Amino acid sequence: MNIYNTLTHKVEEFVPNEAGKVAMYTCGPTVYHFAHIGNLRSYIMEDVLEKYLRYDGLDVKRVMNITDVGHLTSDGDTGDDKMLKGAKREHKTVMEIAKFYTDAFFADCAKLNIKTPDVVAPATECIDDFIKVISALIEKGYAYEAGGNIYFDTSKLDDYYVFHNFTEEDLAEGVREGVEKDENKKNKADFVLWFTKSKFDDQELKWNSLWGLGYPGWHIECSCISMKNLGEYLDIHCGGVDNIFPHHTNEIAQSEAYVGHKWCNYWFHVHHLNTNSGKMSKSKGEFLTVSLLESKGYDPLVYRFFCLQSHYRKSLVFTYENLDNAKAAYEKLISRIAQLVSAEDKGEINSADFDRLRCAFTAAMNEDLNTSNAVTALYDVLKADTTAATKLALIGDFDKVLSLDLVKSAEKLVQDKKGGDIPDEVMALVQERQAARKAKDFARADEIRDKITALGYAVKETRQGTEITKI
Ligand code: AMP
Numbered sequence: 157m158n159i160y161n162t163l164t165h166k167v168e169e170f171v172p173n174e175a176g177k178v179a180m181y182t183c184g185p186t187v188y189h190f191a192h193i194g195n196l197r198s199y200i201m202e203d204v205l206e207k208y209l210r211y212d213g214l215d216v217k218r219v220m221n222i223t224d225v226g227h228l229t230s231d232g233d234t235g236d237d238k239m240l241k242g243a244k245r246e247h248k249t250v251m252e253i254a255k256f257y258t259d260a261f262f263a264d265c266a267k268l269n270i271k272t273p274d275v276v277a278p279a280t281e282c283i284d285d286f287i288k289v290i291s292a293l294i295e296k297g298y299a300y301e302a303g304g305n306i307y308f309d310t311s312k313l314d315d316y317y318v319f320h321n322f323t324e325e326d327l328a329e330g331v332r333e334g335v336e337k338d339e340n341k342k343n344k345a346d347f348v349l350w351f352t353k354s355k356f357d358d359q360e361l362k363w364n365s366l367w368g369l370g371y372p373g374w375h376i377e378c379s380c381i382s383m384k385n386l387g388e389y390l391d392i393h394c395g396g397v398d399n400i401f402p403h404h405t406n407e408i409a410q411s412e413a414y415v416g417h418k419w420c421n422y423w424f425h426v427h428h429l430n431t432n433s434g435k436m437s438k439s440k441g442e443f444l445t446v447s448l449l450e451s452k453g454y455d456p457l458v459y460r461f462f463c464l465q466s467h468y469r470k471s472l473v474f475t476y477e478n479l480d481n482a483k484a485a486y487e488k489l490i491s492r493i494a495q496l497v498s499a500e501d502k503g504e505i506n507s508a509d510f511d512r513l514r515c516a517f518t519a520a521m522n523e524d525l526n527t528s529n530a531v532t533a534l535y536d537v538l539k540a541d542t543t544a545a546t547k548l549a550l551i552g553d554f555d556k557v558l559s560l561d562l563v564k565s566a567e568k569l570v571q572d573k574k575g576g577d578i579p580d581e582v583m584a585l586v587q588e589r590q591a592a593r594k595a596k597d598f599a600r601a602d603e604i605r606d607k608i609t610a611l612g613y614a615v616k617e618t619r620q621g622t623e624i625t626k627i
């Protein structure tokens with residue numbers, strides 16, 4: 157498989173450190189609010205990546221953190237802790253907020269068929285690990301204490317800006333009005349590993365450390381949780397593009413300083429979901445959630461389909477018009493698959509056709525996870541001149557990665573058309589009609605049939621018995 161690597165700015169062949177195995181890390185959500193559908197775009201595409209690696213026969217171990225402490229309002233270590241902001245907003249404790257929004261995040265993921273990673277680690281449960289790594293960084297001369305905080309000394313590295321997307325000048329320009337300069341830092345790019353003195357002294361969660369009562373910085377959390385669960389060599393690290401700098405840059409700095417060699421080979425970044433007014437973000441307050449889409453009548457899988465129709469390395473604009481187009485296309489797709497499901501004679505699976513059509517799908521996915529071409533390969537299956545059995549087998553196969561419930565939803569549609577779960581009221585009328593027919597009271601039977609029709613069901617006598625279908 158070829159994949160774009162942000163580190164080299166090239167599409168490269170993906171070769172894991174250990175043949176057949178993949179160590180994969182994902183930056184998890186900051187659980188101070190609901191995940192918005194922009195965040196979930198990143199998690200959908202990372203889910204597709206994980207599933208495709210598994211589909212390709214690789215044994216993936218995927219780890220994700222939950223950021224429940226230390227992520228400040230600005231990624232550059234200034235401002236309030238986001239968790240504390242959430243707690244104040246809702247008059248709850250930080251841990252109550254963390255529990256509520258972690259559960260909400262996984263409920264959204266389940267609706268979108270996003271698999272839960274093999275390991276999910278809340279930062280607050282790994283404090284000892286952070287302290288261990290920070291102590292080692294101080295010992296090795298990569299970190300220093302200033303004004304009560306522990307900072308990473310970026311001047312100790314030959315190449316701090318490893319992604320080469322940002323320079324010191326960008327950083328200087330990035331200092332916004334109202335964000336105070338931290339005078340403790342020796343170098344502009346230095347970042348906090350452990351806070352004991354913050355302007356925001358009412359931080360709710362603090363732990364004892366060698367440097368006093370305090371709390372970890374956001375960046376150290378991901379490095380430590382990854383190394384703890386996946387070892388010193390990481391194959392692939394994922395996140396949204398906004399994580400490239402400073403978060404992932406800092407993760408590399410501290411992890412490589414700690415292990416003393418290259419840490420992670422591939423960096424996978426998903427581009428943003430934007431609205432017409434710019435990037436969707438939690439801090440803007442108003443944002444779109446899966447529940448909101450559901451309340452407007454959209455199946456969450458329509459949103460997943462919408463995301464899969466675009467390449468992960470292109471920013472995607474969300475409008476309801478675009479989502480409506482995806483909804484219409486998804487529903488049409490399901491109804492075409494339903495025709496295959498209800499075909500009387502499905503024939504046998506033709507393995508030559510199966511292999512040929514499957515190749516188009518894997519070729520698309522192998523070329524930097526081109527899900528939009530993979531969706532085209534799915535349409536090509538529907539158009540192909542082969543048996544229904546072959547088509548259904550291929551659709552089921554692709555769906556191991558796409559996770560759109562294609563066959564399941566088509567079967568449900570067929571079932572619903574046949575009547576599906578017929579309401580009790582309709583069933584009672586059907587029985588009443590049968591009794592009327594038995595008694596040869598056909599006028600009454602017709603009257604009851606009209607009542608059934610009014611409830612949205614058609615009733616017909618066939619050789620197999622009474623057939624009830626949804627109109
Ligand atoms: P957060 O909960 O803010 O820590 O973000 C969770 C994930 O969502 C991170 O990987 C971010 O890079 C990603 N993300 C944030 N905003 C967007 C967006 N508008 N579109 C896509 N991904 C995003």
Ligand code: ZN
Nearest residue numbers: 183184378403
């Ligand atoms: Zn992270």
